[in-house]
Amino acid sequence: MKNVIFKNADWIITMDGDRTRYRNCDLLVSGQEIREIGTNLEEKLKDEITIDLTIDASGKILVPGFVNTHHHTWQALFRNIKATQGLQLEPWLKVMYEIYKDLSQDVARAGVYASLGDCLKTGCTTSNDLWYPHPVGVPQLVDAEIEAAKEIGIRFHPVRAYHSVTSDIVPPEVVDTTEGFMEDAERLVKKYHDRSRFSMCQVGIGPSIAQYDTQEIIQATVDLAEKLDIMVHGHLAESKFEVEYTIEKFGCRPAEWFRRNNLLGSRFYYAHCIHLNDEDIALIAQTNTGVASCPISNMYLSSGSCRVPDLMNAGVKRIGLGVDGAASSNSSNMMEEMRCSYLLNRLSWGDNAPNPEDILYMATAGGAKALGRDDIGYLSPGMAADITMIDWKQLQYAGGNNDPVDCIVTSGDARMIDTVMVNGNIVVKHGKLTMVDEDKKRDYVNEVGKALLKKASVRIEGLKEDIE
Ligand SMILES: [Zn+2]
Numbered sequence: 001m002k003n004v005i006f007k008n009a010d011w012i013i014t015m016d017g018d019r020t021r022y023r024n025c026d027l028l029v030s031g032q033e034i035r036e037i038g039t040n041l042e043e044k045l046k047d048e049i050t051i052d053l054t055i056d057a058s059g060k061i062l063v064p065g066f067v068n069t070h071h072h073t074w075q076a077l078f079r080n081i082k083a084t085q086g087l088q089l090e091p092w093l094k095v096m097y098e099i100y101k102d103l104s105q106d107v108a109r110a111g112v113y114a115s116l117g118d119c120l121k122t123g124c125t126t127s128n129d130l131w132y133p134h135p136v137g138v139p140q141l142v143d144a145e146i147e148a149a150k151e152i153g154i155r156f157h158p159v160r161a162y163h164s165v166t167s168d169i170v171p172p173e174v175v176d177t178t179e180g181f182m183e184d185a186e187r188l189v190k191k192y193h194d195r196s197r198f199s200m201c202q203v204g205i206g207p208s209i210a211q212y213d214t215q216e217i218i219q220a221t222v223d224l225a226e227k228l229d230i231m232v233h234g235h236l237a238e239s240k241f242e243v244e245y246t247i248e249k250f251g252c253r254p255a256e257w258f259r260r261n262n263l264l265g266s267r268f269y270y271a272h273c274i275h276l277n278d279e280d281i282a283l284i285a286q287t288n289t290g291v292a293s294c295p296i297s298n299m300y301l302s303s304g305s306c307r308v309p310d311l312m313n314a315g316v317k318r319i320g321l322g323v324d325g326a327a328s329s330n331s332s333n334m335m336e337e338m339r340c341s342y343l344l345n346r347l348s349w350g351d352n353a354p355n356p357e358d359i360l361y362m363a364t365a366g367g368a369k370a371l372g373r374d375d376i377g378y379l380s381p382g383m384a385a386d387i388t389m390i391d392w393k394q395l396q397y398a399g400g401n402n403d404p405v406d407c408i409v410t411s412g413d414a415r416m417i418d419t420v421m422v423n424g425n426i427v428v429k430h431g432k433l434t435m436v437d438e439d440k441k442r443d444y445v446n447e448v449g450k451a452l453l454k455k456a457s458v459r460i461e462g463l464k465e466d467i468e
Contacts (some may be wrong), residue, residue, distance in 0.1 A: 002052045002424065005042060006389065009057035011404040012037060012394055014379040015064050015364045017359060021404075022236050027062055029385040031340040032198045032424045059393040059416060061404045063360070064378050065125025065386035066334040067367030069292035070233075070271040070322025073129045074103060074111035076118075077449035079326040083462030089239045089301050096327060098465075100133035100457040101173045105144035110448040112148035118332035119323065120154055122414045125386035125422045126368070126376055127154055128292070128322065130233055130271070132161035132208035133174040134184075142184075146192050148200060153427035154301055155386065157371050158192075159233045160185045161202040166215040178217045182224060197375050198384045198423055204231040209238075211246050211257050222262050231372050232263070233292075236270035238303055243275045256396060257299035258386045264289045265440035268360050269370040271322055272297075274304040274313070281307065281314050290318035290370035293362065295344040296337055305348035308341070308362075312354060320367025321359075335414045338363050340434040345407045356409035389419040 005028050012022040014037070026041040027034065030049070038044070041173050043053055053170075071337045075096075084095045112129075119127050127149075131142055142158050149156040162176040185205045193203040205221055208212045225232045235253045237243060246254045255276060264283060269290025276284070284291065293306040311319055321341055338359050345353040353361075368377025376384045392407055400411050408416065420428035427434055450467060457463035 003035075003049050003051045004029040004055065004421075004424070006049050006055045006057040006062055006387070007335060009389075010392075011061045012379060013061060013063045013360070013405060015361060016378045018382050020205060026409045027057075027379065027387070029421070029424055031141065031388070032385055032440045032455070034379060034381055034383050034385050035244060037379065040231050044103055055389070055419065057389060059391065061390040061392055061408065062379065062410065063388050063390060064364040065376070065388050065420060065422060066123045066363045067320055067371065067377060068119050068124045068127040068323050068332070068334055068369045069290075069320035070294055070324050070365045071127055071129045071332065072325030072327070073115040073264050074107050074131070075325035075327035076111050076114035076332070077359060077445065077452055081453070081463065081466040084327065086233060090169065090241055091305060092301060092328070095460060097133065097169055097171055097174065098424045098459050099452065101135055101171065101459075102452055102455045102457070103133060103135055103141060103410075105141060106448045108141045108454055110445040112145045113399045113446045115151065115326055115332040116149055116154050116156075117438070117441065118154055119334060119418055120152060120428050120433060121417060121431060122332070122336070123388040123390070123417045124276055124334040124419060125388065125420060126157065126371070126373075128157045128159065128371065130161050130206065131355070132163060134162065134176055134227055135174050142188055142203075143191075143273065150200070151436060153422050153425055155300040155376070155422055156201050157231075158201070159202060159206050159231075160188050161206050161208050161234065162213075162217065163208065164213045167212060175241070178214070178220050181217065182238055183219055185224060185438055186228070186363055187427035189230060193228075193230060194362055199413065200423060201229070202371075204233050206232045206234040208236045209242060210263055211242075211250065213256060213383055218261055220265070232268045234325065235273040236273050236361070237280070238272040240275060240304075247323070253277065253280060255283050259283055259287070266318070266372070269318060269372075272303065272306065273322065274298060274306050276307055278310075281310050284311065287313035288318065290320070291316060291402060292320050292322040292367075293341060293412040294322040294324035294329070297328040299330050299340070300330065305344055307349075308345050308354055309349050310354040310357065318369040319362055321362045332364060335412055335416065340414060356406045356411045359409050360405055385424040387421040390416045391418040392416060423438065
């Protein structure tokens, strides 16, 4: 078992239940887990263990690796395109689904390299992915992304989602049958879902937006999740249109519709949760349903602002941050997501806005809880060795080296990320991925992305400009 010591960190911000902070301390990792936090650990344990690697953490801050609770990794290949700029959710989705018709395993792999590579490089050690469009006849997209995630070394929570009906937005080319979805989901869980402590891959299932699907597939999803004992994830109350649609069709608001269809509880977590009234918030709190707030995407699509302080005050503990798909956030940068979350909450809720430590909670322990994990999200002996080492002694942070958490959340950015450890392995060193050749992956992503847009441009006039 490999022993790695982070020596003499300026601060260790644990984000444990008491939000304990240590000053000028060491942290010892043995194998996959954190063994001890304290002073002079090397000297203290010299008769018991041999240190294999010493990392000088002086001038640095250790925080739990960030947890990204909502993503659509493949969208990295069609971000920054003129065809979608300035659109809100529904018209934006129409363009997305035209591109989705050409999704492939190459796109799945490339999307993970770009998106989850960005996540790792910005301090994130665990990520969700919600994959809902499965073009008919294109198998194993989730398999391809799981393999790519393994290659770069990130802890992964892919969700096998689906569409069961066509609509103005969803074309028949990406619609699943209930049997097809069930069969594929069971296969994925059997092949990849690891239930052990420190598991690197846990598969979930879910609808993209539940009330747009058939009753049959929703019931099948809930039953299958219970049978396999896995998590369910999707979107909830992202747009005003969704609320109006649900009221008109079912006579109730989305959260209430979720309750009626057994879609709330500790097995469930949902992205956005923007358009909630007080009763909706009470429902989420009472049922211990998880929330993934995605402020950058919500600003980009003019969707609105999640009522984070009201959710927290109602007692919602399973609340995290999500970078959301890169086609609506244009990056997968967890440092930026934290800062934007802090700022958007300040803008939206003024004096009630969460403080920087609450935002860091969402990016760590709160996000881990949302994903249903009790072995990641905070630094403590016996927890997984998912550690982000932050360098705050650079010119751009000078004058702001006061409270370490305030510095990270309110003036921090990705340049701070020095070293990232996942499950005891160093996957980012001096800001670069260690498991793969970044330049080769970059070229591959660009090549696959260009080919995808070229295919789609036959159907989408606006894309021609983007691929010139
Ligand atoms: Zn989403």
